[in-house]
Amino acid sequence: MHFKSIGLARTNYLDPEDCPRQGRGDMPACTIELDPEYAPGLHRLRQGQEVVVLTWMHLARRDVYRLRPRNDPARPLHGVFCTRSPHRPNPIGLHQVKILKIHDCRIVVHPLEVVDKTPVVDIKPVLGERSPESGVEQYFSPEDIQSLVLAGRRGWERGLFSGCNGNLSLRRGGLVLITRSGCPKSCLETVDLSVMDLESGSTLAGGPASIESGMHLQIYKRQEKAGAVAHTHPLSLLALSRAGEGVLFKKKDLFEARAALKGLGRVEAMDPGSRDLARAVGDKAREYDSIFMDGHGLTCLAGDIAGAMNRSEELESLAGLEVTTRLLESQALSLQSS
Missing domain, CATH: 3.40.225.10 (Class II aldolase/adducin N-terminal domain)
Known part of the structure; x- marks a missing residue:
């Protein structure tokens, strides 16, 4: 099995300790820089669309099987597959974001909670994306x-x-x-x-x-x-x-x-x-x-x-x-x- 990075996420977070554990509304927007060969794959994506970004959290540990969610000592131990921790056997990140802008091979999205230069593995549209009718x-x-x-x-x-x-x-x-x-x-x-x-x-x-x-x-x-x-x-x-x-x-x-x-x-x-x-x-x-x-x-x-x-x-x-x-x-x- 072999993964091939399609680009990098450029964010303000240089240290994993400073990176939010979940996407938040007050986070700054960030940019996904795709390798030029994958630019045709952006065809028909649009500004305002919600997509799922898959990342390879390259700085994560791969030998963690149980942990306390959010490093909270007051919480009981959980199996890693019951959490969203980046530390896991295969550290694949799953992030639902909104596209703010698309220009050539660059996609500005929000919110994306990853360390700068995190490899991006794939981008997929959200299934059953929210209807404009919100109530x-x-x-x-x-x-x-x-x-x-x-x-x-x-x-x-x-x-x-x-x-x-x-x-x-x-x-x-x-x-x-x-x-x-x-x-x-x-x-x-x-x-x-x-x-x-x-x-x-x-x-x-x-x-x-x-x-x-x-x-x-x-x-x-x-x-x-x-x-x-x-x-x-x-x-x-x-x-x-x-x-x-x-x-x-x-x-x-x-x-x-x-x-x-x-x-x-x-x-x-x-x-x-x-x-x-x-x-x-x-x-x-x-x-x-x-x-x-x-x-x-x-x-x-x-x-x-x-x-x-x-x-x-x-x-x-x-x-x-x-x-x-x-x-x-x-x-x-x-x-x-x-």
């Missing part, structure tokens, strides 16, 4: 669903989303339509959305909601004017928060800046998806329509999702102007001192 349509109109799809695409085109980060939602009465965990905003489909009950926080339709769903619910509970929420990752704003003393805006002489910054609140760095972050942002939403989360991103609320995205774009545009102004001033000072 969401029972609660929200096609217009509501399409508004989130378009907002995701718009934010991705403007650099407010990358990979699978960020999340979007809108509210209708006591129901919330929100993006699922681990879905790329560039190509949202109905199956990438969930419906949640605002009061109980339970999921009524669709798959697992974004890990930041608690933050969205807290905003809606504390600010009745909020009809939609956009959590984006604006690069210029994030850069300003990490530069020097971390002051977001020093240049406030523009009328647009003065007006926009009145509605901008800020919370300290907290763990993404945590209850503390959800409560902190929810509290700020009583007073502000935009909340910057240090080291994390920007959350904007408005009557509809277009308004929330407008607010995010406006603040990122001002942040880009701030970054450019600081660079030009720094260059001018350097020239004066030379």
Whole structure:
């Protein structure tokens, strides 16, 4: 019996100890680099499709037959065939992922929990792939669903989303339509959305909601004017928060800046998806329509999702102007001192 690698998985994980044991929505996307001879095998695969990637976990041990799942000492021993451990007689990895992009011999997928340069053995389509009918349509109109799809695409085109980060939602009465965990905003489909009950926080339709769903619910509970929420990752704003003393805006002489910054609140760095972050942002939403989360991103609320995205774009545009102004001033000072 002989396996032949068809390519390599390129990921951010260089050490097996740092590699997640299961695929998660907050993981970065990664790339499968196929050997050129196998490029014809990608014909008719499409962006947004779910596939199963088979890998050869070359760094795994092959002499492990019993273990404690997830290395948890509190768990009883299990036979290796009763676990998903990479350590097994034949360390074949089985990963269901979503295709984010295909270009020549490169496939960008998410989530793939393997060490960098792990050999890829095969790629197969998911049998009985999820139907576009996810149950969401029972609660929200096609217009509501399409508004989130378009907002995701718009934010991705403007650099407010990358990979699978960020999340979007809108509210209708006591129901919330929100993006699922681990879905790329560039190509949202109905199956990438969930419906949640605002009061109980339970999921009524669709798959697992974004890990930041608690933050969205807290905003809606504390600010009745909020009809939609956009959590984006604006690069210029994030850069300003990490530069020097971390002051977001020093240049406030523009009328647009003065007006926009009145509605901008800020919370300290907290763990993404945590209850503390959800409560902190929810509290700020009583007073502000935009909340910057240090080291994390920007959350904007408005009557509809277009308004929330407008607010995010406006603040990122001002942040880009701030970054450019600081660079030009720094260059001018350097020239004066030379």
